[in-house]
Amino acid sequence: MKKTILLAVMLVLAFALSACSSSSTGGKAEGSSKNEAVTLKFFSANPDRTVGVGKVEQDLIDRYMKENPNVKIEVEALQDEQYKNKVKIYSSTNKLPDIMHTWGQPSFIDPLINNKLLLELNPKEFEKDNFVPGSTEGYSKGGKLYGLPKNADMMVVYYNKKIFKDNSIEIPKTQAEFLDTVKKLRSKNINPVSINGMDGWTLPIWFEYVLQRETGDFAAMDNALARKAKFDSSEVVNAAKFMKEFADAGGFQDGFLTADYGTSRNQFGQEQAAMYLMGSWEMGLATDQNFPESFRQNVGVFSYPASDKGKAEDVAAWFGGGYSISNNSPHKEEALKFLTYFFKPENWVKSAWQTGAAIPAQTFSSYLTGKETALQKQLVDLFNSMKTSSGTPVLDQGSPEFKESIMQLHQQLLSKTLTPEEFAKKLDEAADKNQSAAK
Numbered sequence: 229m230k231k232t233i234l235l236a237v238m239l240v241l242a243f244a245l246s247a248c249s250s251s252s253t254g255g256k257a258e259g260s261s262k263n264e265a266v267t268l269k270f271f272s273a274n275p276d277r278t279v280g281v282g283k284v285e286q287d288l289i290d291r292y293m294k295e296n297p298n299v300k301i302e303v304e305a306l307q308d309e310q311y312k313n314k315v316k317i318y319s320s321t322n323k324l325p326d327i328m329h330t331w332g333q334p335s336f337i338d339p340l341i342n343n344k345l346l347l348e349l350n351p352k353e354f355e356k357d358n359f360v361p362g363s364t365e366g367y368s369k370g371g372k373l374y375g376l377p378k379n380a381d382m383m384v385v386y387y388n389k390k391i392f393k394d395n396s397i398e399i400p401k402t403q404a405e406f407l408d409t410v411k412k413l414r415s416k417n418i419n420p421v422s423i424n425g426m427d428g429w430t431l432p433i434w435f436e437y438v439l440q441r442e443t444g445d446f447a448a449m450d451n452a453l454a455r456k457a458k459f460d461s462s463e464v465v466n467a468a469k470f471m472k473e474f475a476d477a478g479g480f481q482d483g484f485l486t487a488d489y490g491t492s493r494n495q496f497g498q499e500q501a502a503m504y505l506m507g508s509w510e511m512g513l514a515t516d517q518n519f520p521e522s523f524r525q526n527v528g529v530f531s532y533p534a535s536d537k538g539k540a541e542d543v544a545a546w547f548g549g550g551y552s553i554s555n556n557s558p559h560k561e562e563a564l565k566f567l568t569y570f571f572k573p574e575n576w577v578k579s580a581w582q583t584g585a586a587i588p589a590q591t592f593s594s595y596l597t598g599k600e601t602a603l604q605k606q607l608v609d610l611f612n613s614m615k616t617s618s619g620t621p622v623l624d625q626g627s628p629e630f631k632e633s634i635m636q637l638h639q640q641l642l643s644k645t646l647t648p649e650e651f652a653k654k655l656d657e658a659a660d661k662n663q664s665a666a667k
Contacts, residue, residue, distance in 0.1 A: 265298050266562045269325035271314075272305040273549065276490075280512045281378075281586055284579045288570055299562060307489055309427050312336070319345060324554035326563045330375045331549045332366025333624030335631040337374065340552070346374040347553040347560055357571050363547045363589040366620060376571055377589040378580070379509055379548035382617070383433050384610060385533075386496065386504040386513065389526040391418065397502075399530045401540070403441055403470065406533045410479040413502050419481035422501035424492040425642070426485060428635030432623040434505060435638060436544050437532045439467040440618070444537035446544075449622040452656070453630075455663050459656035460649075468641055468648035475642040485643055499523050508611075509548065512584040514603040529606050531613075543610070545617040547589050587611070630662035 270289065274282035282305065289301045304325065306314055311329065318324045324345055330337055340346050351364070351373050360380065367375035387399070395416055400406040410420035423430055440446045442463045451457040452464070474480075481487065481501050496504035497519035504510070513519070513527050531540040551570070553563045570576055571590070578595045580586045584604055623634045634655065641651040 263298065265300070266559050267300045267302060268327060268559055268563055268566065270301050270303045271311075271318075271325035271328040272303060273308055273311040273329040275305040275307055277303070277305065279516050279518065280583075281509065281580070284576070284583060284585045287579065288575055292566055292569055299566070301566070307427075308429070309488075315340075319343065322556055324556065326554055326557040326559055327567060328552055328554065329549055330367070330552040331624065332364075332375060332377055332547060333620050335624045335626055335628050337367065337552075338369070339628065341369050341374050345555055347555045347557070347564075349373045349376070349553070349564075353568065354571060357573060358577075358591045360547075360589055360591065366547060367550060367552070375550050375552035376567070377547045377550035378576060379550075379586045380545075380589050380611075381548035381587070382508045382543050382545035382611065382614075383430075383437065383505070384508055384529050384531060384607070385421075386506060386510065386527060386529050388496075388499060388502050388523065389528050390522065391499070391502040391526075395502075400533045403438070403533050403535050407470075407474060407477060407479070410474065411477050414478040419495065419501040420479050421503040421505050422481045422487070422492045422496040423484050423505045424487055424489045425480065425639065426488050428639055429621075429623060429631075430505060431638035431642065432634050433544055433618075433621050435467065435471065436618050436621060437538075438470055439464060440542055440544075441533075441535035441538035442467045442470075446542065446616060446618040449618070450625070453622050453625055453659055453662065455659065459659055460652040464652045464655065465648050468651045471638075472641060472644075472648055476644075480642075485639060497523055507548070508607050509586050511587070511601070511603050511607050514601040515584050527603060529603060529610065531610055539615065541613050541615040543614045543617050544621070545611075545614060546620050548586075550589070626659075626662040627665050629665065630658055633658040633661075 272282065272285055274280065274285060276282045277286040286303065289303065293299055293301055319340065322345070330340070354376060359376070363377050363380070364373060367373055367377060395413065395418070397409055397412060400409045413420040425431065436446065436449055439448055448457065448463065452459045481492070481495055487495070492504070493506070495501050497513060497516065499520065499522070514524050516524065531543060534540045551567060553560060553567060557563050573590060573594065577588045577590045577592050580588050581592045581595050582597060584601055587607065623631045637646065637651055637654055637658070640646040641648065646654065
C-alpha cells in the first residue's frame with residue numbers, strides 16, 4: 229500500500245507545536261530592477277479573485293507590484309477545464325504565459341516538459357522554503373525540476389451540520405450507511421451530495437475511493453493502469469455497480485452532470501445540498517462571505533466512508549497544483565524573481581494557511597495562530613489520522629487521451645449510457661491504448 233508518512237508527519241508536527249504567528253513580512257524580490265519596465269503574464273486556474281486561493285494569489289501579486297513598481301503583472305484566470313483547454317492553445321503556438329498554474333501530474337505536465345515549454349528550475353534556490361519532502365516529485369522529470377507545488381490535497385466529504393441535525397442524520401461511517409443517508413435525504417426532497425459532474429475529474433477520484441473500499445488497496449488502480457492487472461475485473465465491476473446504484477438513488481444533486489465546479493460549490497454553500505464531495509482546498513468555505521452565516525457556522529467535514537476492506541483512514545490524497553515558468557518567456561529572470569518571492573514562507577505559506585485557502589505543500593507550523601477555524605482543525609485531524617493514500621489520481625497518471633476517456637466513461641456510467649460491465653471493459657481498453665501510446 230502506498231504510504232504518506234512524510235505528509236502525515238509534517239501535519240502532526242504542525243499541530244503538535246504551540247500556535248504562533250510570524251511577524252516577518254514579504255520583502256522585495258532580490259535583484260529587482262527599478263528602472264526597466266516589465267510586464268509579466270500570470271495564468272491562473274483560480275478565476276474567483278475575491279476568496280480562497282485566487283484571493284491569496286491576487287494579494288501577493290498586488291503586493292509584489294507595489295514593492296516593485298517597474299513590474300506589471302497581468303492576470304488571466306479560468307476554471308480548471310477551460311484553463312487546460314486554453315493551455316493547449318497556448319502550447320500549440322509556443323506562447324505560454326510567463327508564469328502559469330501547472331499540475332504536477334503526467335497527463336498535464338509531461339507534454340509541456342517533453343516539448344521543452346517549461347523552464348528548468350534550480351532546486352537549491354528553494355531549499356530554504358521548506359517544501360515537504362516528496363512534494364516536488366510530480367514537477368520533476370529526469371532529475372530536473374520544472375515547477376513548484378502549492379497545496380497538499382485530499383478528497384473529503386463536506387456536510388451541513390444543521391441539515392443533518394434537523395433531519396436526524398448521523399455522519400455515515402460505511403458506504404452502506406452513505407447510501408442509506410442519501411436515500412433518507414432524497415425522501416425529504418433534499419439534494420444529498422453536490423458534485424461537479426460536468427467537469428468530470430471528480431468522478432474518477434471518487435472511483436478510486438470506491439474501488440479501494442472494494443479491494444482494500446489503492447494500488448489496484450495503479451496496477452491496472454500499469455497493465456499488471458485488468459480493469460475489467462469483478463472488483464472493478466462491483467465498484468461500478470455501487471457507483472451506479474448511488475447515482476440512481478439520487479445521491480448527487482439534480483442535474484449534477486451539467487454542473488461545473490463553481491455551480492456545485494455554490495449549491496452547497498447556499499444550503500441547497502447536504503454534502504459536497506470535494507478537496508481539502510475548500511477549507512475556506514467556513515469563512516467565505518459569499519455564503520450565509522448559517523452555512524459558515526455549520527459546515528463540517530468527514531472522511532469518505534469505509535467498508536469491511538477499506539478504512540476511513542485510507543484517503544485519496546496527493547500534492548496538488550502549483551506554478552511553472554514558460555521556457556519561452558522573454559522575462560525569465562523577472563518571472564523567477566516573482567516565483568521566488570511568492571513561495572517565501574512568509575508570503576504564500578502564511579497567507580494560504582491563515583486565510584484558510586489551502587494546506588500548503590510547505591511546512592506551516594510557524595504560522596499557526598490559535599484562531600484556526602473548526603473546519604481547518606478538522607481537516608488537519610483527518611490528515612493526521614491517514615494510514616495510506618492514493619497518491620496522484622490515476623486519471624492524471626496516464627496520457628491526456630486516457631484522462632479524457634476515463635472522465636467520459638464515468639459520466640456515461642452515471643448517466644446510464646453504460647452498464648457496469650461495459651464500463652469496466654471500456655476502461656480496460658483505454659488503459660491498453662494508454663500503454664501503447666507510451667511505448
